[in-house]
Amino acid sequence: MRGYNSIDNLSWDECQTLLCSENSPERLEAIQERLEILAKELKVRDDNTFSSCKTIKDFKDYLTIFPNGAHVVKAKDRIKLLEKQKEEKIFNSANTIADYEDYISKYPYGAFAQEAL
Numbered sequence: 001m002r003g004y005n006s007i008d009n010l011s012w013d014e015c016q017t018l019l020c021s022e023n024s025p026e027r028l029e030a031i032q033e034r035l036e037i038l039a040k041e042l043k044v045r046d047d048n049t050f051s052s053c054k055t056i057k058d059f060k061d062y063l064t065i066f067p068n069g070a071h072v073v074k075a076k077d078r079i080k081l082l083e084k085q086k087e088e089k090i091f092n093s094a095n096t097i098a099d100y101e102d103y104i105s106k107y108p109y110g111a112f113a114q115e116a117l
Helices: 012-021 025-051 056-065 072-092 097-106
Strands: none
Touching: 012 025, 025 056, 056 072, 072 097
């Protein structure tokens, strides 16, 4: 394979490049097998990264790392939920005019904006 003795350490992109230029059926099969291994490894990393997410930042980082990941919709939903919970917590902990002004400055169109005013 043009400069490669083994495909065991090739990246996804390198395998894709070789698929376009390789003619040997045996080599093509080996490349396909390597791509399948890489796809499984990626899925495991995707799943593990998502399952370790706890905070808004974690979920945003997941979306940056895996923009087409298996859990994109769930991550976006979780961000919305956590942001809503954060907003509610800030509002519920407000006790002074300054607290309510702080809430309004952070959430001018928030769920509790009228009540804060």
